[in-house]
Amino acid sequence: xxYQSGRFDEGFVAKLYFEDFKAGDVAEYGDKLVTVExxxxxxxxxxxxxxxxxxxxxxxxxxxxxxxxGWHTCGIMMRIVADGFILxxxxxxxxxxxxxxxxxxxxxxxxxxxxxxxxxTREPKSRPDFGFxxxxxxxxxxxxxxxxxxxxxxxxxxxxxxAMPAEAKP
Numbered sequence: 001x002x003y004q005s006g007r008f009d010e011g012f013v014a015k016l017y018f019e020d021f022k023a024g025d026v027a028e029y030g031d032k033l034v035t036v037e038x039x040x041x042x043x044x045x046x047x048x049x050x051x052x053x054x055x056x057x058x059x060x061x062x063x064x065x066x067x068x069x070g071w072h073t074c075g076i077m078m079r080i081v082a083d084g085f086i087l088x089x090x091x092x093x094x095x096x097x098x099x100x101x102x103x104x105x106x107x108x109x110x111x112x113x114x115x116x117x118x119x120x121t122r123e124p125k126s127r128p129d130f131g132f133x134x135x136x137x138x139x140x141x142x143x144x145x146x147x148x149x150x151x152x153x154x155x156x157x158x159x160x161x162x163a164m165p166a167e168a169k170p
Contacts, residue, residue, distance in 0.1 A: 015088050015089070016085060016088060016089035016090065016156070017089070017090045017156055017157060017158055017159040018090070018121065018123075018130060018131035018133065018156040018157065018158045018159070019158060019159050019160075020159075021118050021121050021133045021156065022118060022121070023118055023119060023120050023121060024117075024118065025117070025118040026115065026116070026117045026118075027084070027085070027115075027116050028113055028114065028115050028116070029080050029081055029083070029084025029085065029113065029114045029116065030080030030081075030083070030084060030112065030113045030114050031111055031112075031113055032076055032079070032080055032111065032112045032113070033109070033110075033111050034068055034076065034106055034107070034108060034109070034110045034111075034112060035108060035109075036066065036108040038072075039052060039066060039067070039068045039069075039072065039106075039108060040052070040053055042068070042069060042071075042072040042075070043069055043072070046069065046071060046072075047069035047071055047072070049069070051063040051065075051066065051067055052066070052067065052068065052069045052072075054066075063105050065105075065107065066107070066108060067105035067106055067107055068105070068106035068107075070100070070102040070148065072106070073102065073106050073112075073139060073147065073148050074100060074148070074150070076106075076112055076139070077112075077114055077137060077139050077148065077150065080112065080113065080114045080139075081114055081116065081137065084114065084116075085116075086154075089156060090130075090156050090157035090158075090159075091154060091155070091156055092130055092154075092155040092156060092157055093154070093155055094152055094153060094154045094155065095153055095155070096152060096153075097150055097151065097152035098151050098152050098153075099149070099150065099151050099152075100148065100149070100150045101148065101149045101150075102147070102148050103145075103146055103147055103148060103149065104141075104145050104146070104147045105147070106141065106147050106148075110141045110142060110147075111141065111142040112139055112140065112141055112142075112147070113139075113140055114137055114138070114139055114140070115137070115138040115140060116135055116136070116137050117135065117136045117137075117138075118133060118134070118135055119134040119135065119136055119151070120133075120134045121133050121134070122134070123162065128158070128161040128162045128163065129157060129158055129161045130155050130156060130157050130158055131155070131156060131158060132153045132154070132155055133153065133154050133155075133156055134151070134152070134153050135151070135152065135153075135154060136149065136150070136151045137149065137150045137151070
C-alpha cells in the first residue's frame with residue numbers, strides 16, 4: 001500500500017486493487033493543519049458543543065480548551081486517506097467501521113497524519129470480482145500522540161476476477 005498523491009481526474013485508472021493489499025502492509029499519509037476556524041465551522045454545523053465552539057466556554061469543560069469534534073477528526077482522517085490512496089484505487093466503499101476511539105483532543109494548530117496498517121484480506125466466496133481489506137488507522141498529531149484510532153473493512157475491486165468454484169456458481 002504505497003503512498004499515492006493526486007486527485008481523481010477524468011480518464012483516471014485505478015492503480016491499487018485488492019491484490020495489492022497484504023496483511024502487515026503499513027503506510028503513512030497526509031499532513032493536515034487543523035485551524036480554529038474549521039473547528040468552529042464544523043462544530044456550528046454538526047456538533048455544537050461548547051468545547052468545539054467557544055474558547056472561553058471550552059476552558060470550563062473537561063477538555064480544558066477548544067478542541068475539534070471527534071466527528072470532525074473522522075472527517076479529516078477520511079480526507080487524508082482519500083487523498084492518500086483511496087482516490088487512486090479500485091475502492092468500492094466500505095460496509096462500515098468496527099470501532100472508532102477518540103484518545104486525545106485535537107487542538108487548533110495540530111498537524112494530523114494517518115498511519116494505516118492492513119490487518120487482513122478476505123475474498124468472498126460468492127463474489128469473484130472484489131475482496132475485503134481490513135485496515136487499522138491511527139490518526140497522529142505532530143507531537144506523535146495518537147489522537148484517534150479506527151478499524152474497519154473496505155471493499156476493493158480485483159484487477160482480475162478469480163474463477164468461481166463450481167459449487168458457488170448459480
